[in-house]
Amino acid sequence: MARINKKPPTRKPATTIHSKPAARSRSPRRAVVLVATRKGAWLFHGDRQRKTWRADGPHFLGQIINHLVLDPRDGRTLLAAAKTGHLGPTIFRSTDFGKTWKEAAKPPAFAKVPEGEKGRAVDHTFWLTPCHANEPQAWYAGTSPQGLFRSDDGGDTWEPFSIINEDPQFRSWMGSEQDGTPDGPKMHSIIVDPRDPKHLYFAMSGGGVHETLDHGRTWSALVKGMEVVEGFDAANNAFHDPHCMQMCPSNPDRLYQQNHCGIYRLDRPSKQWTRIGKSMPKNVGDIGFPMVVHPRDDDTAWVFPMDGTAVWPRTSPEGKPAAYVTRNGGKTWQRLDAGLPKNQAWWTVKRQAMTADARDPVGLYLGTTSGELWMSRDEGRRWACIARHLPEIYAVETAEIG
Amino acid sequence: MKVLIPTPLLSYTKVREVEASGATLMELLADLDRQYPGLRFRVIDEQERMRPHMRFFVNNAQVFDMTHPLHPTDSVILVQALSGG
Numbered sequence: 001m002a003r004i005n006k007k008p009p010t011r012k013p014a015t016t017i018h019s020k021p022a023a024r025s026r027s028p029r030r031a032v033v034l035v036a037t038r039k040g041a042w043l044f045h046g047d048r049q050r051k052t053w054r055a056d057g058p059h060f061l062g063q064i065i066n067h068l069v070l071d072p073r074d075g076r077t078l079l080a081a082a083k084t085g086h087l088g089p090t091i092f093r094s095t096d097f098g099k100t101w102k103e104a105a106k107p108p109a110f111a112k113v114p115e116g117e118k119g120r121a122v123d124h125t126f127w128l129t130p131c132h133a134n135e136p137q138a139w140y141a142g143t144s145p146q147g148l149f150r151s152d153d154g155g156d157t158w159e160p161f162s163i164i165n166e167d168p169q170f171r172s173w174m175g176s177e178q179d180g181t182p183d184g185p186k187m188h189s190i191i192v193d194p195r196d197p198k199h200l201y202f203a204m205s206g207g208g209v210h211e212t213l214d215h216g217r218t219w220s221a222l223v224k225g226m227e228v229v230e231g232f233d234a235a236n237n238a239f240h241d242p243h244c245m246q247m248c249p250s251n252p253d254r255l256y257q258q259n260h261c262g263i264y265r266l267d268r269p270s271k272q273w274t275r276i277g278k279s280m281p282k283n284v285g286d287i288g289f290p291m292v293v294h295p296r297d298d299d300t301a302w303v304f305p306m307d308g309t310a311v312w313p314r315t316s317p318e319g320k321p322a323a324y325v326t327r328n329g330g331k332t333w334q335r336l337d338a339g340l341p342k343n344q345a346w347w348t349v350k351r352q353a354m355t356a357d358a359r360d361p362v363g364l365y366l367g368t369t370s371g372e373l374w375m376s377r378d379e380g381r382r383w384a385c386i387a388r389h390l391p392e393i394y395a396v397e398t399a400e401i402g
Numbered sequence: 403m404k405v406l407i408p409t410p411l412l413s414y415t416k417v418r419e420v421e422a423s424g425a426t427l428m429e430l431l432a433d434l435d436r437q438y439p440g441l442r443f444r445v446i447d448e449q450e451r452m453r454p455h456m457r458f459f460v461n462n463a464q465v466f467d468m469t470h471p472l473h474p475t476d477s478v479i480l481v482q483a484l485s486g487g
Binding site: 107112120 | 410439440444447448449450451453455
């Protein structure tokens, strides 16, 4: 599966009249945006000021790429979760930023069941998380149908992790193809505590939020305070549908969550989520998919609301796309729509399709299901389009290289 | 025996027609995977089921049973049947 990028880089001259003497916005490294779509993957290489972007792709044209992630521990290993309409799921790896790709020798797969029993088969790997900095070759993967897997060799071979995949209690919470997400239930938001590799979180759509303190030997649910659809029992984990959960890099005791039923914050050691989305404007609501946290400020987080009324269009409310930011842990929210279309823009932004870089000011990036890639160099105050006419965007990640 | 490979699997075999052996379809897939590592899992899932949109023809007749017996003179065609956009 080797491919060579054919397009020569198109760079602006080294001197530019656009650059300001603002030292804090300069970085010795270059930003790259990793875009996974329903029909392939793209890498967008930015200049040092994140003003111009060079498209590198498509990689895997026609393949369904659910997640494309660069390993922050070595700065060079890229993992792509892939399948096609015909072919089963696999993982591709690159250590040269996509010039060449090598397929995993053993992609995530459930255990084979005895003859006569109906076993599960991984349809696609949905989520990829590099493990702790002290576990340099290790990764976690979340799949659909829901399963948790781990690789200890840089993504080449994968094994089921912990008891979750076969545990009757977890299986009852996971539901079936009939429940929830249109292309299958998702295991996602796998989070490793940077202070302790034995401390993990993950979320299931549906199935709730779960935590282990002993490297997956035992798990406990973290759903208190999370609401469920009216008429269902919040005490049953199966009815909880977290869409995206993030841990604050500057404070690993603080988690934010965009849920099917609102936006939440959790401050450990508490086990009680607080619905901070109630302070969102009523005509916008607090339904959506992505959750984005600030790299250095645990009071700052961004969401991209979707219409969750009536038949759940899951598009930008009133056709007017906007991010919302809180700067005080969810007490208040401000609308960020400068530069975005003013009306008749019925965007959907999926749970993996919005992210932040670690620059100052923070860059925000989002991809739409209509194939547009947008970014803000100033924490959402002003937005600009990087690319149009891509396939349906599933995931957007950023990394620094060079 | 001769096995005709569909285009989505050409990244593994590089050519449309390959030689492989096996007394059953399952054994044939195992031989193909030995020659072209990774090919089998993209065709057969971990429960040994044919993946959706994957079809097998032996001597121009569609076969659904992976234990279907094969002979060295048989011709096998792997077909990928996918519709939609």
